[in-house]
């Protein structure tokens with residue numbers, strides 16, 4: 094049995110052999126860069142107008158309009174003192190432009206342009222290189238690509254980016270009592286639901302569970318399933334059958350497949366029988382079958398590991414310390430992750446904390462971490478991991 098901190102340290106200390114791939118920019122959201130992105134040219138790459146209006150040469154209140162430049166025009170026009178050209182947002186400003194005046198502050202009389210006020214030098218001009226200079230590092234390796242990041246990389250003219258590959262994940266659920274939703278249910282059976290919760294939690298954070306299979310509580314079948322799925326996985330997630338019952342075959346089946354145990358059992362509630370192991374550069378999490386245990390363990394242990402494997406710098410759920418909105422006593426002798434709701438900068442620990450109960454996890458948005466046998470008074474600060 095290890096502590097929560099020990100388990101987290103074992104997970105985060107794994108030496109990872111990172112793989113990278115070239116992906117189309119459009120598919121790169123949520124991936125982490127496997128190389129620095131360097132600006133191949135200045136952004137903006139030419140001085141351009143920030144407004145629809147007039148490019149002006151010299152400081153005055155009256156100008157002669159001598160032409161027009163639209164966005165995308167490539168011509169090289171040069172202005173003389175007292176001249177103005179009609180210009181539009183994003184269009185290249187002519188040489189010798191002193192300033193741009195937005196059209197709302199101008200009056201046109203024939204070819205004369207009359208301003209409400211004199212322009213300030215340089216106003217409404219976006220200068221070449223003011224955002225990024227050629228050769229500058231735009232994003233460092235390990236940057237996780239956001240929508241704005243995709244936009245900026247696109248503006249550098251790149252159509253593909255080299256990113257760290259995301260882990261290949263497969264999921265095995267076990268248990269004789271479990272049947273697929275949609276099928277008729279007999280007394281003593283329950284619907285299999287953990288695979289839905291875990292695979293969608295993967296998706297929530299940009300990971301894909303390649304396959305989900307279900308195996309009955311039969312040692313040989315579980316052993317065979319692990320062998321097959323381990324071959325095609327970077328991370329194999331099992332769910333159920335990891336405790337100490339006569340039909341809990343997962344740990345032994347992992348051993349027989351040559352998986353080395355990195356830890357088994359964490360002093361926590363829920364999720365005590367959590368298992369983590371490895372075979373070569375493949376990793377296995379065996380999550381306890383109780384629905385709230387498996388999903389909590391996914392969030393606290395599996396997610397940061399998947400993110401680490403994907404080359405992310407910041408891993409794990411967002412964590413905040415917030416005041417609790419009511420008195421609370423954790424009666425458990427184990428440190429606990431409690432289903433909670435963060436609202437208006439306060440934390441409410443929800444009813445229905447049993448490891449088998451998903452409703453509180455489904456309507457809540459956080460896991461509140463509380464030490465064993467601890468009392469909280471309303472207003473005391475409590476650590477919250479945000480799950481949504």
Ligand SMILES: Nc1nc2c(c(=O)[nH]1)N[C@H]1C(S)=C(S)[C@@H](COP(=O)(O)OP(=O)(O)OC[C@H]3O[C@@H](n4cnc5c(N)ncnc54)[C@H](O)[C@@H]3O)O[C@H]1N2
Nearest residue numbers: 266285286287288333334335336341365381382383384386
């Ligand atoms: N004698 C002991 N018994 C148990 C201990 C213990 O220390 N000593 N630990 C308890 C704790 S804590 C947990 S958590 C569970 C975990 O057990 P398993 O990982 O072996 O899970 P199962 O027994 O297979 O299932 C537990 C529970 O969850 C339901 N389940 C399982 N898989 C699914 C699924 N895919 N979808 C929906 N529900 C699922 C299953 O029907 C059981 O009700 O062990 C305690 N026992």
Ligand code: MOO
Nearest residue numbers: 363364365386448
């Ligand atoms: O640790 Mo178990 O997950 O309490 O039910």
